[in-house]
Amino acid sequence: MAVTPEGTLSLTALSDRAFHVRFAKASQSLASDPQPLLLPQSHRPVPGQQRSAGRVRLRLPGIRCDIDMNGLLRFFDGQDNLLLSETAQARRLTPAKLGADTVFIARQTFESPADEHLYGTGCFQDGALNLRQLPRRLTQVNTQISLPFLLSSRGYGLLWLNSGKCELNAPSQRVVLQKVDIATQGQVVDVTTGSGNARQERTEAVFEAQIHLSAAGRYAFQLDIGRKMASRHYVEIDGKPYTDLTNLWLPPTTSFLADLTAGPHTLRVKANAEDAPALLYERAQDTTVLSADVADAIEYVVIAGPDSADIFQTYGKLVGATPILPKWAYGYLHCRERFHSSREILETAEDFRRRQLPVDVMVQDWQYWGKHGWNAMRFDEAHYPNPAALINTLHGMDLRLMLSVWSKVDRKAELGQLMADKGFYIPDTDWIDFFNPEAAAFYWQNQSQRLASLGIDAWWQDATEPENDDLVGRQTHAGAGERVRLSYPLQVSRTVYEGQRRDYPDRRVFILTRSAFVGQQRYAAATWSGDIGNDWETLKRQIPAGLNMASAGYPYWTVDAGGFFRPGPSQYTDPAYHERFIRWFQYATFLPLQRVHGYMTDTEFWRYGETVEGVARTYLNLRYRLFPYIYSLAAQAHWAGMPLIRPLVFDFRRDAQALDQRHSYMFGDHLLVAPVIEPGVSAWPVYLPESEGGWFDLWSGAQRAGGSTHRVPAPLTQIPVHVRAGSVLPLGPVAQSTADLTGEALDILVFPGRNGGFELYEDDGLTYDYEGGARSRIALQWDEGNGELHIGARQGRFNGMAEHKRLRLHLLSPDQPPLAPGKGTEVSYSGQPLRVRLR
Numbered sequence: 001m002a003v004t005p006e007g008t009l010s011l012t013a014l015s016d017r018a019f020h021v022r023f024a025k026a027s028q029s030l031a032s033d034p035q036p037l038l039l040p041q042s043h044r045p046v047p048g049q050q051r052s053a054g055r056v057r058l059r060l061p062g063i064r065c066d067i068d069m070n071g072l073l074r075f076f077d078g079q080d081n082l083l084l085s086e087t088a089q090a091r092r093l094t095p096a097k098l099g100a101d102t103v104f105i106a107r108q109t110f111e112s113p114a115d116e117h118l119y120g121t122g123c124f125q126d127g128a129l130n131l132r133q134l135p136r137r138l139t140q141v142n143t144q145i146s147l148p149f150l151l152s153s154r155g156y157g158l159l160w161l162n163s164g165k166c167e168l169n170a171p172s173q174r175v176v177l178q179k180v181d182i183a184t185q186g187q188v189v190d191v192t193t194g195s196g197n198a199r200q201e202r203t204e205a206v207f208e209a210q211i212h213l214s215a216a217g218r219y220a221f222q223l224d225i226g227r228k229m230a231s232r233h234y235v236e237i238d239g240k241p242y243t244d245l246t247n248l249w250l251p252p253t254t255s256f257l258a259d260l261t262a263g264p265h266t267l268r269v270k271a272n273a274e275d276a277p278a279l280l281y282e283r284a285q286d287t288t289v290l291s292a293d294v295a296d297a298i299e300y301v302v303i304a305g306p307d308s309a310d311i312f313q314t315y316g317k318l319v320g321a322t323p324i325l326p327k328w329a330y331g332y333l334h335c336r337e338r339f340h341s342s343r344e345i346l347e348t349a350e351d352f353r354r355r356q357l358p359v360d361v362m363v364q365d366w367q368y369w370g371k372h373g374w375n376a377m378r379f380d381e382a383h384y385p386n387p388a389a390l391i392n393t394l395h396g397m398d399l400r401l402m403l404s405v406w407s408k409v410d411r412k413a414e415l416g417q418l419m420a421d422k423g424f425y426i427p428d429t430d431w432i433d434f435f436n437p438e439a440a441a442f443y444w445q446n447q448s449q450r451l452a453s454l455g456i457d458a459w460w461q462d463a464t465e466p467e468n469d470d471l472v473g474r475q476t477h478a479g480a481g482e483r484v485r486l487s488y489p490l491q492v493s494r495t496v497y498e499g500q501r502r503d504y505p506d507r508r509v510f511i512l513t514r515s516a517f518v519g520q521q522r523y524a525a526a527t528w529s530g531d532i533g534n535d536w537e538t539l540k541r542q543i544p545a546g547l548n549m550a551s552a553g554y555p556y557w558t559v560d561a562g563g564f565f566r567p568g569p570s571q572y573t574d575p576a577y578h579e580r581f582i583r584w585f586q587y588a589t590f591l592p593l594q595r596v597h598g599y600m601t602d603t604e605f606w607r608y609g610e611t612v613e614g615v616a617r618t619y620l621n622l623r624y625r626l627f628p629y630i631y632s633l634a635a636q637a638h639w640a641g642m643p644l645i646r647p648l649v650f651d652f653r654r655d656a657q658a659l660d661q662r663h664s665y666m667f668g669d670h671l672l673v674a675p676v677i678e679p680g681v682s683a684w685p686v687y688l689p690e691s692e693g694g695w696f697d698l699w700s701g702a703q704r705a706g707g708s709t710h711r712v713p714a715p716l717t718q719i720p721v722h723v724r725a726g727s728v729l730p731l732g733p734v735a736q737s738t739a740d741l742t743g744e745a746l747d748i749l750v751f752p753g754r755n756g757g758f759e760l761y762e763d764d765g766l767t768y769d770y771e772g773g774a775r776s777r778i779a780l781q782w783d784e785g786n787g788e789l790h791i792g793a794r795q796g797r798f799n800g801m802a803e804h805k806r807l808r809l810h811l812l813s814p815d816q817p818p819l820a821p822g823k824g825t826e827v828s829y830s831g832q833p834l835r836v837r838l839r
């Protein structure tokens with residue numbers, strides 16, 4: 001601890017790789033309550049200390065921190081490579097008022113060298129992957145999830161500890177644009193709202209302003225639409241568009257970088273006529289600036305790698321491990337807006353089975369409560385006469401039911417009246433105050449008794465931002481909403497997860513929710529990117545959005561494949577939409593969760609004709625064949641903190657070209673996925689990172705060199721996927737549900753070119769017995785020099801485990817299609833180690 005005229009600086013070792021930094025004004029220095037975003041650590045190491053020439057050096061096995069005579073900090077990894085430095089006058093706490101309370105505006109600045117790439121902060125719609133110099137405003141709204149964590153290509157992770165609104169690289173200059181033109185006719189649109197479907201009239205307008213730049217260079221811009229939600233992000237400078245995205249709901253801010261000359265520039269924004277747009281801007285700096293407008297202190301955590309695996313293993317210990325979801329969550333989840341009755345659900349399920357389209361989960365979206373009122377936690381008996389019987393019938397078909405449940409309850413509903421009588425609402429809203437333990441417990445008690453007791457398998461906790469950033473200006477049980485506005489979704493997921501684990505301990509929890517915060521992953525809460533559109537630009541932007549969720553330490557994220565807002569009735573016959581839908585669904589196959597959804601749409605594949613149904617069947621079959629691989633990745637997420645999808649910085653951080661790939665990614669250790677994001681293509685450019693032995697095309701088996709961009713065949717039936725040389729890839733059989741996947745018969749594909757391997761993980765797939773050791777691991781190691789596959793001894797066991805496996809081993813050769821590998825070499829495996837020569 002160091003006391004300066006400006007305040008008190010303290011550093012705490014959280015692990016062998018992580019320091020917690022806290023800086024507070026003298027008046028606040030003793031108010032250092034345990035940081036709520038960090039889990040208590042059973043063991044905190046004591047760093048070694050050295051003092052010399054006015055400098056203090058704190059050293060741990062995996063990280064070092066140097067403190068100079070001015071109190072500035074520099075962080076190094078265990079090999080003394082510089083990771084992160086504060087700048088001169090790095091820390092600033094400016095007094096402010098929040099009602100009658102004194103708070104501080106916190107601002108922290110770090111150096112950012114020109115070759116650094118930064119990732120993370122969650123799911124944003126601005127299309128950016130590398131966040132260096134880019135502004136972002138971290139708020140929770142539909143289509144945007146804010147997680148204040150950054151991953152650097154230099155080999156560190158940085159967690160900003162604040163649950164209020166946060167800013168990354170907030171620009172200092174602001175210009176308000178003036179309305180100069182308005183459309184003569186508005187457009188009536190169907191939209192979702194917090195009270196159901198609605199029709200709104202929206203009229204577009206043009207806004208303009210002039211700015212004068214004193215110097216040429218790169219400038220950072222942030223559009224603030226001036227309302228809680230936007231419907232268009234369009235900015236042009238001197239006639240050139242820099243961002244253009246339209247959707248029925250968009251976040252209120254978006255950002256971009258622009259290289260501009262000195263002198264005057266004309267700014268033009270197209271937006272809703274009721275918007276009040278402003279542009280914030282500033283010359284881009286070689287710094288990373290994190291700030292918060294409501295804080296008691298500056299607090300952050302630095303985690304040293306240098307490898308991502310090291311960073312995320314430590315991060316998981318600090319904020320919580322991700323549970324393994326039930327095995328059926330990794331199959332296909334079928335959503336639409338919406339099923340209207342039990343009969344519709346069962347007829348659709350029967351159609352899937354009859355057409356041999358694999359599926360594991362049927363999803364009932366909102367408004368099933370009907371006459372009982374919004375989220376009354378009751379089914380309308382006129383359309384759902386016996387929900388328990390519905391669920392039993394689905395279970396008999398090896399299907400599960402996910403149900404939409406909201407964090408708000410109609411005050412006029414019977415349940416709402418009970419909530420109001422107990423004072424469990426956030427004032428002047430219909431949102432339940434989940435910061436109040438009694439309110440949270442009562443909410444779950446009702447969800448458990450009214451719904452979970454029916455046998456419902458999974459929860460769609462919708463609109464948990466809460467919608468429209470609705471805590472601002474309101475009081476919660478935890479204090480002013482401004483202090484906790486990012487963390488509401490965490491409290492909702494915590495309530496459901498802890499409640500179900502207590503009441504139904506043998507059922508794994510699976511939550512799908514629209515928002516998330518730091519640590520929420522420990523509550524089995526998957527997220528998706530919200531109510532997005534369906535066009536090519538939206539598809540393109542989802543890829544970096546998902547990769548930045550993964551980079552922020554959140555393993556489970558997905559999309560509404562095909563887009564939520566769809567073209568209407570024309571979608572069923574329009575070949576242009578069918579092409580988009582196919583490309584969306586191909587992408588979704590290689591996400592942590594595979595699902596479709598669509599507003600006012602019957603989303604079943606067969607409604608789009610034979611081509612769409614046929615291609616969808618191919619990718620459903622592939623998803624289920626990949627189940628042994630995907631489930632093993634889920635174990636990596638749990639035990640090691642590694643996300644299932646990863647930007648290339650995770651595996652190739654020293655490959656400069658790889659760092660710039662916004663629209664391709666690794667799906668686990670072995671598969672590089674490059675979704676097609678333009679219409680009418682038959683080939684697609686794919687950069688393959690430098691890797692010994694190169695890469696194999698998953699479809700044709702063609703071997704391609706790393707360190708180069710290749711034009712890869714990409715007909716409508718194929719998404720470019722490559723397998724890294726040295727990979728050992730387990731495949732199961734085609735199945736109609738994960739219940740059929742017993743692990744008894746597997747194809748093991750070996751891609752030669754370098755040594756490599758994989759650890760096959762299995763457990764019972766349904767209970768939490770794995771936490772107590774009921775699980776199996778089998779190491780598969782490829783020895784390139786000897787041409788041998790080593791199958792290790794089985795480690796562990798679990799109830800229902802297949803004691804004997806029939807393994808078909810395949811050594812792939814160039815131009816041999818990996819998904820049709822032939823008979824291979826068959827071996828019987830009973831848990832004892834084997835060595836099999838394949839070459």
